[in-house]
Amino acid sequence: MAKAPVLTPRAEDFPRWYQDIVNKAELADNxxxxxxxxxxxxxxxxxxxxxxxxxxxxxxxxxxxxxxxxxxxxxxxxxxxxxxxxxxxxxxxxxxxxxxxxxxxxxxxxxxxxxxxxxxxxxxxxxxxxxxxxxxxxxxxxxxxxxxxxxxxxxxxxxxxxxxxxxxxxxxxxxxxxxxxxxxxxxxxxxxxxxxxxxxxxxxxxxxxxxxxxxxxxxxxxxxxxxxxxxxxxxxxxxxxxxxxxxxxxxxxxxxxxxxxxxTRMIGALVMTHGDDDGLRVPPRLAPIQVVVLAIKGDETVLATVRETGDRLRAAGLRVHVDDRTGIPFGRRAVDWELKGVPVRVEIGPRDLEHGTVMLSRRIPGGKEPVPVDALAGMLPGILEEDQALLLEQSRERRESRTADVSTFEEAVEAATAGCWARIPWAVLGEDGEAGLAEHAVTVRCLVAEDGSVPDADDAPGNVAVVARAY
Amino acid sequence: MAKAPVLTPRAEDFPRWYQDIVNKAELADNxxxxxxxxxxxxxxxxxxxxxxxxxxxxxxxxxxxxxxxxxxxxxxxxxxxxxxxxxxxxxxxxxxxxxxxxxxxxxxxxxxxxxxxxxxxxxxxxxxxxxxxxxxxxxxxxxxxxxxxxxxxxxxxxxxxxxxxxxxxxxxxxxxxxxxxxxxxxxxxxxxxxxxxxxxxxxxxxxxxxxxxxxxxxxxxxxxxxxxxxxxxxxxxxxxxxxxxxxxxxxxxxxxxxxxxxxTRMIGALVMTHGDDDGLRVPPRLAPIQVVVLAIKGDETVLATVRETGDRLRAAGLRVHVDDRTGIPFGRRAVDWELKGVPVRVEIGPRDLEHGTVMLSRRIPGGKEPVPVDALAGMLPGILEEDQALLLEQSRERRESRTADVSTFEEAVEAATAGCWARIPWAVLGEDGEAGLAEHAVTVRCLVAEDGSVPDADDAPGNVAVVARAY
The missing domain is CATH 3.30.930.10 (Bira Bifunctional Protein; Domain 2)
Known part of the structure; x- marks a missing residue:
């Protein structure tokens, strides 16, 4: 059964997708x-x-x-x-x-x-x-x-x-x-x-x-x-x-x-860097909640296990939230935590307990698997570090795959208006070229030295201008 | 040798003493x-x-x-x-x-x-x-x-x-x-x-x-x-x-x-509750710096011991600052830390090291004594808790010794204008009496029940009005 999308898909309307996350993940209001x-x-x-x-x-x-x-x-x-x-x-x-x-x-x-x-x-x-x-x-x-x-x-x-x-x-x-x-x-x-x-x-x-x-x-x-x-x-x-x-x-x-x-702009950047069509994805080292432990249904054993698991994970140094609001349907709560981008959900219901397992659901790479309840505290720190590294890697790959080396003003404008970054020698672009970019709503984001370091001066030889549309 | 006072004495001019501390302990400027x-x-x-x-x-x-x-x-x-x-x-x-x-x-x-x-x-x-x-x-x-x-x-x-x-x-x-x-x-x-x-x-x-x-x-x-x-x-x-x-x-x-x-008014209250004629006294549980370790003079062994002591006390869970500014006269620095109300000073000079001791100077009860350097980390937590209790006790004693039970409006005004608190039955004072207090710049600070608890209503039987001049 395909899920009805909670958010406008990014490919359809990126600004609206952004607005949807800010609203539905309850980040901010006007x-x-x-x-x-x-x-x-x-x-x-x-x-x-x-x-x-x-x-x-x-x-x-x-x-x-x-x-x-x-x-x-x-x-x-x-x-x-x-x-x-x-x-x-x-x-x-x-x-x-x-x-x-x-x-x-x-x-x-x-x-x-x-x-x-x-x-x-x-x-x-x-x-x-x-x-x-x-x-x-x-x-x-x-x-x-x-x-x-x-x-x-x-x-x-x-x-x-x-x-x-x-x-x-x-x-x-x-x-x-x-x-x-x-x-x-x-x-x-x-x-x-x-x-x-x-x-x-x-x-x-x-x-x-x-x-x-x-x-x-x-x-x-x-x-x-x-x-x-x-x-x-x-x-x-x-x-x-x-x-x-x-x-x-x-x-x-x-x-x-x-x-x-x-x-606080960095909060917007966080959404637009790591968010996907299901919501936010928060890097584990930042996340105010790294792990949410959810009771699927409200029987006493389940609730006791959920709270005990919460305590045990907290004692292992993790930032944990326990969701025992069994008056609200589980599906709605799961979607909500997904929207909020909590890295790991631990879902516990009566059937899981029969098998001595819990369901481990990972927001960042995606996927679910049953895990022995006693193994959780040992596994989670490694999983969170993996997720952290994956997000950085995806962010790096995006930039690298969408950055073009160009040699003319026209190519720079073309790349930037197509949603890429262009690298163009500053000696070629110059201040006149920079002024011309403004007509296309494109700007020089920064100058970098040939070796990727920060140049000592605007006109240091070999300086490259990174050119893009920007927020 | 008597010290020249750094601050206006409280008894001479309390508001000016307050202003002096705020200024000289570098708390705030206009x-x-x-x-x-x-x-x-x-x-x-x-x-x-x-x-x-x-x-x-x-x-x-x-x-x-x-x-x-x-x-x-x-x-x-x-x-x-x-x-x-x-x-x-x-x-x-x-x-x-x-x-x-x-x-x-x-x-x-x-x-x-x-x-x-x-x-x-x-x-x-x-x-x-x-x-x-x-x-x-x-x-x-x-x-x-x-x-x-x-x-x-x-x-x-x-x-x-x-x-x-x-x-x-x-x-x-x-x-x-x-x-x-x-x-x-x-x-x-x-x-x-x-x-x-x-x-x-x-x-x-x-x-x-x-x-x-x-x-x-x-x-x-x-x-x-x-x-x-x-x-x-x-x-x-x-x-x-x-x-x-x-x-x-x-x-x-x-x-x-x-x-x-x-x-931030509580910072002003802190000064006026615990300060004395030598400056602020900060309760250890609040203090951003609980212990300052001072180098008296700048020889290499002293500086090494000072830093090592700082590290050791930090490792013991204390909030520690190391003052190794030996370019500034020791006396000036000691007065400055006294003004700032840091609970404990550990002073280390060449002569102390010869004896394997340091000088422990306590801001809150006052007094100095030499202490074996190795004993410090073990002693300090207890000393700080003692100081904390002493400040609370002094604060309680002040209120108790300067609060009078009175039975007439006139007595209440007299007590309040003499720098005391008066307790008067609310049934005696009443709203008209309260209005009358204003002419003497005196106010009802609060109503308390006979047993000291918080009353459920203004006119609960037995309510006592606490009457005073106030900031």
Missing amino acids: GPVRGTMVIRPYGYGLWERMQQEMDARIKETGTQNAYFPLLIPRSYLTREAEHVEGFAPELAVVTHGGGKELEEPAVVRPTSETIINEYFSKWIQSYRDLPLLINQWANVVRWELRPRLFLRTSEFLWQEGHTAHATYEEARDFAARIHRDVYGDFLRNVLATDFMSGRKTARERFAGAINTLTLESMMGDGKALQMVTSHELGQNFARAFHTRYLAKDGRQELVWQTSWGST | GPVRGTMVIRPYGYGLWERMQQEMDARIKETGTQNAYFPLLIPRSYLTREAEHVEGFAPELAVVTHGGGKELEEPAVVRPTSETIINEYFSKWIQSYRDLPLLINQWANVVRWELRPRLFLRTSEFLWQEGHTAHATYEEARDFAARIHRDVYGDFLRNVLATDFMSGRKTARERFAGAINTLTLESMMGDGKALQMVTSHELGQNFARAFHTRYLAKDGRQELVWQTSWGST
Whole structure:
């Protein structure tokens, strides 16, 4: 008996399939103010796991968490010229507070470089205060005209790191370290997501940065998604906010800075990277629920075994949920866990117990098999690691099979509009070619060196531009 | 040799002493927009520990985290009459977004009952969907005319729980469970803070609630601070937002609701409960740093021992920081850790190593003694538990010694204005007496039953009003 599809198939309408998963897996709803979103408990559980994994990696670098105000005096934004130009069209402005019109309107932070520099300039006196390594977990608002849940929302959650260093080299190396050891490591080893690692062209750089490092991943429809970025800010904000330190040689010097961020957008990327026509597939190392133990029917022995199995798997260090809601038909619950992408279902009914087995159902490669109940705890860690590796492998294969080396502007456009990525020498494309891509809704996602590493400069010899349509 | 005081002594000027600690222990700074604050890394570390401990207790009750938008259509606030009256004077209003004036202004959430009910009314269909237990960690804005760091700020961080239940009894019992098992347990067993547990009078209730449970603690100057509150909302918001469910008997019923919150205000309470003239004293179970291991001077053997000791104590499960900044004078660093209230300092210098000992310095009871380096890891857990118990005991003693049973309005005012708490029969004080207290800047903090439990009603026989000045 063929199942009626719960979701619009990807091949039929990819954007609608995405919307269906977000809705039916209960990840998020649209908020009442245009472009805002409500993150539902299962979606928020994914974010909590992302936070835990990222936060540990961020702290590993010696960075400390802090919290800066939501509301920023509008005048701060205007101090760094490129920055205000980049963000002005997206600002939400508070004009009234406590029943009165404010003397100076405040903007809801779109990012915190300006307000953080105001404090860095107070806290930093001498070279002994450097490096200053700060991160915050916060909400930001950037007004969005074409909103899409997780991918483009007027309010989103993120972490933003902000650091100050004594020299250009230290700042550059720290941005590269975050790019590699925090973001790269998290994407590859937790999110099971392959990426291209490169630098943004001048056109695509963060407003106020001298260099932006990016990790770009290929979604299920071949489009690119910018996963995370790390910026070298040079001395631009330090100049605007007089963020100076007393150097060892007694001179006052401007600090060199970085900033870097990752957002709830990664939840959208997770859906579009690993989802299939049956729903989400969550990488086991990320999954808030790695194993769900389901009671098929409600007899006492079954329920007791289900709970006991849950406890035993929890004791083995797994993240386990017990579904004993036998008032709801089993089939409906099974489809729901499939939609939510829980890697392993352990299904237990009276017939299984007669045989001393349970049914092990794997979401990621698919397939079911009976397994002796006593063997479960021993088998599952290996199975979950296999699943984790398979997702990364599928993500890598997709990118490789859908990336073409091309040598002309026309070929690059053709590949990108067909849902592929094109690699074209930057010397051939150039800034004029890049401007021309915009007419086809295609962009340069990043520049990479010939050997795949991150180039030191936009015009380093041998640089290749990775060109694609993007979210 | 007497130390020059780093802080204004409490007896001289308590508010200034508080401000000195917040500043010198690097907990927080004033933000540029009136009443906002920057929470510095050490202050934020305290908040992260509070979040971890509270979040675990909240999840224990079956509550799940989610996230609702920062911006709420202004019209939502007006749907519940008491609610809008309570919050209207404190709102921050966004009138412009994305370069245009908004059709309907949005308010920055002062709390989320309204927007959450909008979604509860979509998510809840039948009795099977109840109870619905949601919590969020978020920032809120309530415009503050007389701001004070942590205690009253225009933006603060908090958790807000929101639940929906099928019956009045279930909602009442859940609010009581949060009050006791989450908040009461956290305050007593982690924050080492004694409290009175009671209900608010009608005058002091949350705007839109039918009952508010509160925990009130005595600060170092004898004033009260409302630590946390848990509200029974009855069906007020359900009525305003049509939050209905299909009952087992086939009828449509309004849900019964609760909400409950705790905020960064607790950091201010921590300072004013346990701080002394040398700085903060952080209860060990809360402390982000329980033990700091300090190198007195920078010879190689000392530094190696310091790091090795740090590793060994970490391996014993303690939260440890190693201070090997030997470029900064030892005395300055010791004072700094004292200000920050780290419970135990382990100080290691060349002379100590000659004797195979280290200096163990205890912040909470005070005092120093040499200890064999090998004995440290075995001794510290017991010492920290002793310190934890001592802080709770001191907090309890303060409240008991400064609470008076009185029988007239005049005596109550006299006690409260002298920095004490007064217990007066509610039948004697009454609502008129309560109104009269306001002229003396005194309030009823809560009503308690004769046996110390939380009364079921304001006018239950034997109710006692606890009366005090408050933050």
